Amino acid sequence: MAKTGFHHPDPSLFDAVIETPIGPLGIRLQEGRLATVAFLDPERATPRAGSAGAAAVARMLDRYFADPRQPLRLPLAPASTPFQSRVRDALLAIPPGETRSYGQLAAALGSGARAVAGACRANPLPIVVPCHRVVAAAGPGGYAGARGGRPLQVKQWLLRHEHRR
Numbered sequence: 001m002a003k004t005g006f007h008h009p010d011p012s013l014f015d016a017v018i019e020t021p022i023g024p025l026g027i028r029l030q031e032g033r034l035a036t037v038a039f040l041d042p043e044r045a046t047p048r049a050g051s052a053g054a055a056a057v058a059r060m061l062d063r064y065f066a067d068p069r070q071p072l073r074l075p076l077a078p079a080s081t082p083f084q085s086r087v088r089d090a091l092l093a094i095p096p097g098e099t100r101s102y103g104q105l106a107a108a109l110g111s112g113a114r115a116v117a118g119a120c121r122a123n124p125l126p127i128v129v130p131c132h133r134v135v136a137a138a139g140p141g142g143y144a145g146a147r148g149g150r151p152l153q154v155k156q157w158l159l160r161h162e163h164r165r
Contacts, residue, residue, distance in 0.1 A: 016050030
């Protein structure tokens with residue numbers, strides 16, 4: 001999984017930019033599969049439509065923001081490593097409105113909590129591959145490599161959104 005972040009320097013690198021309740025998201029496809037969902041800087045990103053594939057992703061994300069129980073079934077680009085693929089599968093198995101601790105996920109994968117946290121931090125598909133559903137044993141933990149600020153606010157918003165069912 002490629003490194004993710006909250007402020008990509010150039011929104012034009014994405015196939016589409018969509019506005020969401022948590023700010024603009026950049027969508028990038030690779031050979032017809034979703035490769036990146038990125039949190040963009042609201043000051044620099046202007047919503048714009050993209051290809052039919054990007055429009056399909058945008059519709060799925062719109063449905064999620066309207067109702068988090070809506071499944072996000074999209075063709076995904078392969079994960080970068082076999083371990084990241086295993087973590088991705090474990091994240092996809094966590095239902096909306098539920099969380100797992102890094103330790104719980106690590107135990108289920110026969111790994112360490114730090115390795116799971118590293119794979120979550122490198123997740124290029126936040127929201128779609130719900131790394132926000134993984135929390136620390138005491139508190140929300142970090143998000144996208146940050147332990148505060150906008151990333152943690154977004155994580156907390158997503159968790160509240162999913163619990164409102």
